[in-house]
Amino acid sequence: MLGQNPERKKEMMDNLDRDFSKLEQQASNGVASGGKRLRILIADDHALIRDALAEVIQANSNHEVLVADSLKEAHDVMRNTPAIDIVLLDLNMPDMEGVRSVEATAKLSGTGAVVLFSGNAPRDVVLQALAKGAKGFIPKSMRLAALLNALGIVAMGEIYLPASMLGSENDPAYSTRRSVGGGAALNEKETEILRFVVAGMSNKEIARRTTSTEVRVKMHMRTLCKKLGVGNRTGAAIKARELGVC
Numbered sequence: 001m002l003g004q005n006p007e008r009k010k011e012m013m014d015n016l017d018r019d020f021s022k023l024e025q026q027a028s029n030g031v032a033s034g035g036k037r038l039r040i041l042i043a044d045d046h047a048l049i050r051d052a053l054a055e056v057i058q059a060n061s062n063h064e065v066l067v068a069d070s071l072k073e074a075h076d077v078m079r080n081t082p083a084i085d086i087v088l089l090d091l092n093m094p095d096m097e098g099v100r101s102v103e104a105t106a107k108l109s110g111t112g113a114v115v116l117f118s119g120n121a122p123r124d125v126v127l128q129a130l131a132k133g134a135k136g137f138i139p140k141s142m143r144l145a146a147l148l149n150a151l152g153i154v155a156m157g158e159i160y161l162p163a164s165m166l167g168s169e170n171d172p173a174y175s176t177r178r179s180v181g182g183g184a185a186l187n188e189k190e191t192e193i194l195r196f197v198v199a200g201m202s203n204k205e206i207a208r209r210t211t212s213t214e215v216r217v218k219m220h221m222r223t224l225c226k227k228l229g230v231g232n233r234t235g236a237a238i239k240a241r242e243l244g245v246c
Contacts, residue, residue: 038063038155039083043074044090044117049140056144063151071095071105078108086154088117088138091125099128106133113154126161127241136160136200153200159237160200186227193220198237 044050054065068074113135
C-alpha cells in the first residue's frame with residue numbers, strides 16, 4: 001500500500017512540486033480547466049496525498065474538490081452533495097471491499113463517474129471494476145498535468161486508462177482477428193482503433209496515430225459498434241474489456 005511505501009509517497013510529492021509551475025501557466029491560459037468546472041471527490045485515507053492533490057487541483061483549475069478519508073465518508077458526501085462529476089476512489093482504503101465497493105460507489109454516483117485512484121492496481125482488478133461501472137484508472141504516480149487531462153477525458157463521458165494498463169500484441173487477449181462474442185470478427189485495423197478508443201483517444205487523435213482521416217475513423221467506429229452490439233464509443237470500450245478483445 002502507498003502508506004507503507006515512503007518512496008512512492010516521495011515520488012508523488014515530487015511530481016506535484018515539479019508540475020506546479022507548469023500548471024500555474026496552464027491555468028492562467030484556461031488549459032488545465034478545460035473550460036468546464038467539475039465537482040471532484042477524492043476518497044483516500046492517506047491525508048498527505050489526498051490533501052496535497054486537492055489543494056493543487058483547486059489552485060490550478062476551476063474545479064471544486066471535496067475529500068473523504070474512507071469509503072463510508074465518501075458515500076456520505078455523495079448522498080449529501082448534489083452533482084458530483086468524478087469520484088477518485090482509492091482501492092486500498094481500509095474499509096474497501098474490492099470491486100464490490102467500486103460497484104456500490106458507481107451505483108451511488110448516478111450520472112457521475114467513479115475512477116480508481118491507487119498507487120498500484122492489478123490489470124485484472126481494474127478490468128473487473130470497469131465491468132462494474134468504473135470509468136477508468138489513474139495511478140497516483142501520474143503527473144498533475146496528465147491527471148487533469150485524464151479528468152477532462154472522463155468528464156466527456158470517455159473511459160481513461162494509462163498506456164501501461166492496455167494489452168499488447170504479446171498479450172494472450174490480443175488478436176488481429178478476434179471474434180466478438182461469437183459474432184463478427186474484428187480485423188487488424190478495427191482492433192487497432194478499438195485499442196485507441198479504450199485508451200480514451202478522440203477520433204482526431206486516432207486519425208493522427210493511424211495516419212488516417214477522421215472520416216475514415218468514424219466509419220471504422222460505426223462498424224465496430226455494430227459488431228460489438230453497442231450504441232457508442234464508450235459502450236465499445238466497455239464491451240471490449242468485458243470480452244477481452246483489448
